[in-house]
Amino acid sequence: MAPQGGTVRSKGAYVCASAFLLTLCASGLRARDPSATPTESTPSSSLRIRKVRVLIVSQAPRVRLRSSDRLVVLDASGGVQGRFDPDTAVVITPRGGKSLRVGDSLRVSSGATIRSQDGAPIRVSQRQGDEWSPEFSYHGWIHLKVTEGRRLDVINHVDVESYVACVVANEVWPTFHEEAYRAQAIVSRSFVLYQMDRRPATDVDVTATQGSQVYRGIRTDGPGGRAAEATEYTRGLVLTHRSDTGRDQLFCTYYSAACGGMSQSAALLGAEGDVEPLHGGVACDYCRIAPGDNYRWGPETLSAADVLRRLAARYPSITSLGRIRRITPIERTPAGRPVTLRIYGTGGTSHDILAERFRVAIGGMVAKSTDCRITVGNGEVVFDEGKGFGHGLGLCQWGTQGQALEGKRAGEILAFYYPGSRLLRAY
Numbered sequence: 001m002a003p004q005g006g007t008v009r010s011k012g013a014y015v016c017a018s019a020f021l022l023t024l025c026a027s028g029l030r031a032r033d034p035s036a037t038p039t040e041s042t043p044s045s046s047l048r049i050r051k052v053r054v055l056i057v058s059q060a061p062r063v064r065l066r067s068s069d070r071l072v073v074l075d076a077s078g079g080v081q082g083r084f085d086p087d088t089a090v091v092i093t094p095r096g097g098k099s100l101r102v103g104d105s106l107r108v109s110s111g112a113t114i115r116s117q118d119g120a121p122i123r124v125s126q127r128q129g130d131e132w133s134p135e136f137s138y139h140g141w142i143h144l145k146v147t148e149g150r151r152l153d154v155i156n157h158v159d160v161e162s163y164v165a166c167v168v169a170n171e172v173w174p175t176f177h178e179e180a181y182r183a184q185a186i187v188s189r190s191f192v193l194y195q196m197d198r199r200p201a202t203d204v205d206v207t208a209t210q211g212s213q214v215y216r217g218i219r220t221d222g223p224g225g226r227a228a229e230a231t232e233y234t235r236g237l238v239l240t241h242r243s244d245t246g247r248d249q250l251f252c253t254y255y256s257a258a259c260g261g262m263s264q265s266a267a268l269l270g271a272e273g274d275v276e277p278l279h280g281g282v283a284c285d286y287c288r289i290a291p292g293d294n295y296r297w298g299p300e301t302l303s304a305a306d307v308l309r310r311l312a313a314r315y316p317s318i319t320s321l322g323r324i325r326r327i328t329p330i331e332r333t334p335a336g337r338p339v340t341l342r343i344y345g346t347g348g349t350s351h352d353i354l355a356e357r358f359r360v361a362i363g364g365m366v367a368k369s370t371d372c373r374i375t376v377g378n379g380e381v382v383f384d385e386g387k388g389f390g391h392g393l394g395l396c397q398w399g400t401q402g403q404a405l406e407g408k409r410a411g412e413i414l415a416f417y418y419p420g421s422r423l424l425r426a427y
């Protein structure tokens with residue numbers, strides 16, 4: 001529920017953010033004063049956006065489901081194929097011919113769906129070696145797909161607001177101010193709606209990892225409750241930008257833990273979204289409050305052989321370099337962050353790689369950002385004088401917390417990190 005006593009300053013104009021929202025929203029988008037914080041209740045009947053499809057398990061040998069409700073198994077055309085009593089552990093095993101064995105004897109084709117009869121969450125775990133992984137609990141229903149090599153992908157179909165609440169609980173720090181929670185809810189909602197808009201014809205909109213947004217199902221602890229409140233408070237609010245044709249459109253609302261002093265340009269870093277809110281150059285030292293070494297970090301050291309091995313796992317051709325002799329930025333953003341690195345090998349050749357891809361390949365906890373000095377010597381690669389944690393695009397999470405602690409509202413903070421954006425109501 002929204003807290004009492006706030007102000008509502010909706011302009012009352014109705015505009016639509018994209019063709020996607022135009023077709024899926026009953027009332028279009030309502031422009032908001034970005035400094036306002038929404039407090040009104042919104043008509044849930046206007047929500048006609050389809051469910052988001054989240055890949056929660058990839059390439060598993062077996063999965064196990066259970067619920068406090070009966071579980072109902074439906075084939076790909078929606079016909080009921082079987083039911084399982086409450087609290088029954090239902091093991092699903094991929095079989096030949098793209099079929100699945102559900103429980104001891106039920107056999108269905110790939111593409112089956114499992115729902116709980118009365119909407120109770122479904123708990124999911126996967127087989128890892130000789131053990132079952134910890135269970136996570138999900139709203140919505142579970143879609144099962146047999147992949148090549150007789151493995152299982154599990155896709156959770158869940159309503160957008162439930163998904164956002166679960167993501168916010170994992171993407172912010174538990175101690176964050178409520179305005180930081182609200183800003184994160186708007187950003188995570190905008191992000192997923194943008195991804196859904198781009199993938200109408202595929203099976204999956206987002207993964208459950210940092211490659212999209214971290215999603216581990218329902219959290220019932222303190223952060224889970226605060227995330228749910230922030231999601232409800234900002235229900236339906238999204239960020240848009242004004243396109244060349246004058247329409248409000250969603251964009252990829254990137255965010256990272258700490259920008260380290262300056263936000264980056266999506267276009268320059270090879271990310272999608274050459275739009276005004278992602279042009280970067282936003283000076284921010286609010287993230288200096290980030291704990292540990294998230295604002296300034298280093299030195300971190302890896303052996304040169306280890307760096308090469310980690311890179312080769314993603315980019316096999318890089319082994320032709322021999323051993324790493326030197327790593328040099330050959331292009332930088334105006335803010336000084338490397339865009340492209342050139343890796344020189346002992347064989348006399350070199351390999352160019354986008355700095356962000358380099359960072360992800362060697363591990364984001366080693367090089368917390370690409371904004372660092374890299375030196376090679378004595379068989380080691382040293383990352384030093386590092387600034388920030390993450391890619392530095394869009395919203396700076398610790399900066400958001402810093403601004404919230406100074407009294408800023410979520411709308412003001414979003415306008416700061418996404419210049420030229422508009423805060424609109426999608427539903």
Ligand SMILES: [Zn+2]
Pocket residue numbers: 258259260261262284285286287288396398399
């Ligand atoms: Zn920052």
